[in-house]
Amino acid sequence: MAKKQFKAESKRLLEMMINSIYSQKEVFLRELISNASDAIDKIYYKALTDEGIRFDKDSYYIKVSADKDSRTLTITDTGIGMTKEELEKNLGTIAKSGSLAFKTENEAKDGHDIIGQFGVGFYAAFMAADVVTVISKALGSDEAFKWESKGTDGYRIVSHDKDSIGTEVILKIKENTEEEDFDEFLEEYRLKAIIKKYSDFIRYPIKMDVTERKKKEGTEDEYEDVTEEQVINSMVPIWRKNKSELTDEDYENFYKEKHYGFDKPLKHIHIKVDGAARYNAILYVPEQIPFDYYTKEFEKGLELYSNGVLIMEKCSDLLPDYFSFVKGMVDSEDLSLNISREMLQQDRQLKLIAKNIKNKIKKDLQSLLKDDRETFVKFFETFGRQLKYGVYSDFGANKEDLQELLMFYSSKEKKLVTLDEYVSRMSDDQKYIYYASGESHERIEKLPQTEVVTDKGYEILYFTDEVDEFAIKMLMQYKEKEFKSVSSGDLGFEDDDKTSDNEAEDNGNQELFEHMKQVLSDKVKDVRASKRLKSHPVCLSTEGEVSIEMEKILKAMPNNQNVKADKVLEINVNHDVFSALKEAYENDKEKLGLYTNLLYNQALLIEGLPIHDPVEFTNDMCKVMV
Numbered sequence: 001m002a003k004k005q006f007k008a009e010s011k012r013l014l015e016m017m018i019n020s021i022y023s024q025k026e027v028f029l030r031e032l033i034s035n036a037s038d039a040i041d042k043i044y045y046k047a048l049t050d051e052g053i054r055f056d057k058d059s060y061y062i063k064v065s066a067d068k069d070s071r072t073l074t075i076t077d078t079g080i081g082m083t084k085e086e087l088e089k090n091l092g093t094i095a096k097s098g099s100l101a102f103k104t105e106n107e108a109k110d111g112h113d114i115i116g117q118f119g120v121g122f123y124a125a126f127m128a129a130d131v132v133t134v135i136s137k138a139l140g141s142d143e144a145f146k147w148e149s150k151g152t153d154g155y156r157i158v159s160h161d162k163d164s165i166g167t168e169v170i171l172k173i174k175e176n177t178e179e180e181d182f183d184e185f186l187e188e189y190r191l192k193a194i195i196k197k198y199s200d201f202i203r204y205p206i207k208m209d210v211t212e213r214k215k216k217e218g219t220e221d222e223y224e225d226v227t228e229e230q231v232i233n234s235m236v237p238i239w240r241k242n243k244s245e246l247t248d249e250d251y252e253n254f255y256k257e258k259h260y261g262f263d264k265p266l267k268h269i270h271i272k273v274d275g276a277a278r279y280n281a282i283l284y285v286p287e288q289i290p291f292d293y294y295t296k297e298f299e300k301g302l303e304l305y306s307n308g309v310l311i312m313e314k315c316s317d318l319l320p321d322y323f324s325f326v327k328g329m330v331d332s333e334d335l336s337l338n339i340s341r342e343m344l345q346q347d348r349q350l351k352l353i354a355k356n357i358k359n360k361i362k363k364d365l366q367s368l369l370k371d372d373r374e375t376f377v378k379f380f381e382t383f384g385r386q387l388k389y390g391v392y393s394d395f396g397a398n399k400e401d402l403q404e405l406l407m408f409y410s411s412k413e414k415k416l417v418t419l420d421e422y423v424s425r426m427s428d429d430q431k432y433i434y435y436a437s438g439e440s441h442e443r444i445e446k447l448p449q450t451e452v453v454t455d456k457g458y459e460i461l462y463f464t465d466e467v468d469e470f471a472i473k474m475l476m477q478y479k480e481k482e483f484k485s486v487s488s489g490d491l492g493f494e495d496d497d498k499t500s501d502n503e504a505e506d507n508g509n510q511e512l513f514e515h516m517k518q519v520l521s522d523k524v525k526d527v528r529a530s531k532r533l534k535s536h537p538v539c540l541s542t543e544g545e546v547s548i549e550m551e552k553i554l555k556a557m558p559n560n561q562n563v564k565a566d567k568v569l570e571i572n573v574n575h576d577v578f579s580a581l582k583e584a585y586e587n588d589k590e591k592l593g594l595y596t597n598l599l600y601n602q603a604l605l606i607e608g609l610p611i612h613d614p615v616e617f618t619n620d621m622c623k624v625m626v
Contacts, residue, residue, distance in 0.1 A: 003154045025180075028128050029064075029191070030198035031121030032075045032169055034309050036062040037202045039079020039167060043139060046080070053139075061205040064195065064232075066186045071173045073129075073185055078166040081138035087147045087157055091122065091134060122169075126151050128185050129171035135160050136167040192232055201237040201308035201331075208232050237308055239280040239331055243270050255284055258303070260327035263287040266379050269328075269364050277352045279332035283361065286327060289382050293325070300324035302357075305331035318354050322390025322398060323361050325383045330357070358401075365405055369418070377416055380407050388471040396474035403475060408468070409441055411450070411460040419478045422459060430458055431492045432484035435472065437463040437549035439608055448536035448606065449486040455534065456493060460486060466553045473545065489543045489568060491532060509573070512585045519596040520569065523612075530570035537577040540603045541568045548607050569600055594620055 040060045047055035063076040082090065125132045130150060137144035144162035149155035162168075174182045184190045188210060195206055210230045216222040238246065238254050251268040255261065265284040272280050283302070292298045300321065301314030308331060319326055334349045369376040380387075384407060391399045391406070407416040412425075422433060434453050438444035444462045453460055463469055472483045484492060513527040520527070525543060533539055542548055543566045551565040571578055577599070584592035601617050604610070611617050 003156050005154045025127045026185075026194050027198065028124035029075075029185075029194050030309060031124045033062055033064075033195070033199045033202060033206060035122060036075055036077035036079060036167070036169075037204055039077050039081070040204050042080040046139070057204075061207055062202070063207045064191055065209065066188065066191060068186050071175075071186065073171045073173055073191075075169045075171075076166065078164070081141070081165045081167055082134075082136040082145075083138040083141055084143070084145045084157055086138065087134065087136060087145055091147050091149075091155070125169065125171055128173055128182060130174050131172035133170040133172075134167060135162055135170070137162040137165050139165050195232045198310045200233045200310075201235065201305065202233055203235055203308065205231045205235065206233045237280075237305075237331065239270070239272075239282050239329070243272075246270070251282070251284075254282065255327070258329070260284055261286045261288065261290070265327075266375055267364065267368060269360060271357070271360055273356065277332065277349045277356070278334050279330055279353050281328060281330040281357060283326050283328035283357070285365075285379060285383075286325060287378075287382070289325070298324075302326070303329035304335075305329060306335055307331070307333055311335075317350060318357055320354075320358055320390070320398065321393065322387055322402060323358065325386060326361060362401055362405070369405065377407070380405075380416060385465050385467060388465060388467045391471040392467055392474050399475050403478060406471075408435070408461040408463065411445070411454065411462065413459075417461075422461065423479050423481055425459060426481070427457070429493070431482075433461065433478060433481050434458055434484055434486055434491075435461040435463050435468075436486045437469055437547060440464060443608065446606075447486070448533055448539040449541065451534045451536065452532040453486050453491065458493075463549070469547055469550050470553075485542070485547055486532075487539075487541050487547060489541055509582070512582065513571070515585060515589070515592065516569070516571075516581075516596045519593045520600055523567070523600065524569045525566045527569045527571065529573045533570060533572035533575070535575075537572050537575040538599045538603050539570050540607055541570050542566055543568060548609065552609065569603060571599070594623055598624065 040062075043053065043060070044055050047053040060078045062078075063074075065074045065076070066072070067074075132149055134147040135144060136147070144160050145157055146160035147155060147157050171185075173185050174180075176182050188208070192208065192210075195208075199206060207229050209227050211225050211227045213223050214226045216224050238250060248268075251270070252264060255265050255268070261284075264287055266287050267285040269281075269283040269285075271283070281302070290298060299314045299316070300319055301312070301316040302318045303310060304312040304315040304318065315330070318330055330353060332349070332353060335347075365376070365379070368379070387402050387405055390402050403419060405418075407418055408422075409415065410417040410422065419433070426433075436444045436447055436450055438447065441462050441464065444450065444460075444464070450460055463472070469485075475483070477483065509529065513529075516527045517524065524540075530539065530541075532541070540548060546554075546563060546565045548565050548567070551563060554560060554563045571581070577595075581592065581595055584595055597616075598620050601611050601620075
């Protein structure tokens with residue numbers, strides 16, 4: 001029979017599909033197996049309405065066979081087959097989908113759905129094959145036909161012998177090139193891996209002849225290669241089973257099988273939804289943080305399946321960044337896929353599924369906090385920083401979703417507490433939620449600024465993550481209680497008598513403080529009598545939105561813009577050091593300058609800030625000693 005040309009706009013269309021649409025060549029096997037599954041589904045649909053057709057599921061399967069000598073890969077199915085006209089219509093016209101037409105005519109019944117939509121997946125075979133041959137015998141037909149093509153130069157259809165109903169797709173695998181290894185598509189181990197990756201949950205058995213080395217029967221140390229037919233795929237996905245059928249061990253085994261992690265997950269979430277968007281999902285909260293979690297190389301996302309066929313390994317659109325630690329998968333029948341089935345159209349269904357998943361994760365984490373605090377604390381110690389980033393990012397758009405999940409170390413409880421727990425313990429006279437920032441709990445406890453707050457009996461939250469203050473600045477308040485740093489200029493609880501005393505001290509020593517400010521030049525915004533110090537002689541406080549800890553973090557960033565906190569040097573007027581300052585001011589201005597610099601550097605050291613000139617500092621120490 002004479003060769004026919006493809007009924008498409010041009011040969012360029014086929015070239016584009018072969019070379020551009022699919023990002024990975026291995027997906028051709030996924031497409032051909034999906035087509036084979038569709039062909040078996042079609043017999044199933046026919047059997048629902050035609051009493052003359054008996055559907056015995058055990059008789060239906062897909063087989064993948066490789067022959068290295070002839071360089072052929074064959075995908076055989078026992079499905080409905082195709083007539084000559086169907087071969088002409090479905091394979092002779094690019095982007096003509098027989099599955100889509102069948103699906104339109106026969107709405108999905110009994111939970112089954114046809115996978116194919118666009119009719120281009122078949123042509124992915126030309127990515128790996130020089131020649132593609134299709135031999136098919138249709139249900140109810142006495143004749144079989146062979147369709148054959150070398151790609152863009154067209155195809156032929158001729159009569160052929162075939163005893164059984166179904167279809168064989170035979171690929172003549174390309175020779176290797178310098179850039180491409182096509183031999184891999186003839187290797188048993190590689191074919192098994194591709195099938196497990198993309199088609200593990202196809203509902204029909206996918207068989208292969210697998211060769212294994214086994215001990216010879218009746219011998220102790222003699223072995224032989226034995227070839228046996230094996231089913232490669234799992235067929236029934238765990239997410240389609242009822243939750244009552246599954247145990248924690250089942251979920252943990254699935255976690256390991258899918259290589260979501262080498263740890264044991266802290267929690268699993270099984271979702272089944274039959275609403276506006278139909279989907280199943282199994283999600284996991286890992287126990288351990290991935291080694292590359294806070295690097296540019298980390299990719300968030302869930303595995304995405306369409307009717308059990310893997311479409312995307314990492315669908316980032318299904319998770320917000322603040323839940324990027326979640327592992328797992330989603331399977332839906334309702335997604336709008338693009339022509340290659342590799343990418344998603346940004347449609348309403350995808351956004352709805354993502355929103356539902358976000359809310360479900362949040363709800364389950366809240367339940368974990370309520371019902372299993374020990375496990376939640378373990379989770380928060382691992383991934384809490386990411387939740388804080390979520391509060392800070394997007395200008396605080398997600399703070400309402402996350403604030404109930406935040407935890408901070410408490411000065412009173414000596415453990416992590418929630419904001420709700422902190423507020424519930426506040427006394428009636430306490431105006432603010434107090435916090436202190438530092439590198440560690442031990443350093444924060446020794447800060448001079450915490451003394452007066454602690455003496456008041458108020459609880460202090462310890463901020464040790466670099467994101468903590470930034471997140472709280474975005475949160476601003478919790479349950480109408482504002483956050484206040486212990487280093488803030490106004491702590492909000494000084495009584496009137498003490499305030500009057502301090503103002504008198506400020507006024508009486510204004511010239512002294514002004515002179516100290518001149519000595520320090522632009523290093524501080526002001527020098528004043530402290531309202532917070534009790535046993536310590538000096539400390540730094542801040543005015544404005546940028547704290548000292550924030551300054552340190554911003555300085556460490558690559559795009560450092562030299563942002564500085566407005567620092568105030570506070571002097572304890574009830575400390576012996578202050579008497580020395582007053583005496584020096586009256587009798588020895590040079591000594592006052594020495595004392596001022598020493599106190600300023602002492603305050604810097606307390607805050608963990610670098611001294612501007614260590615040599616000068618040590619020389620000043622020596623001068624005092626002499």
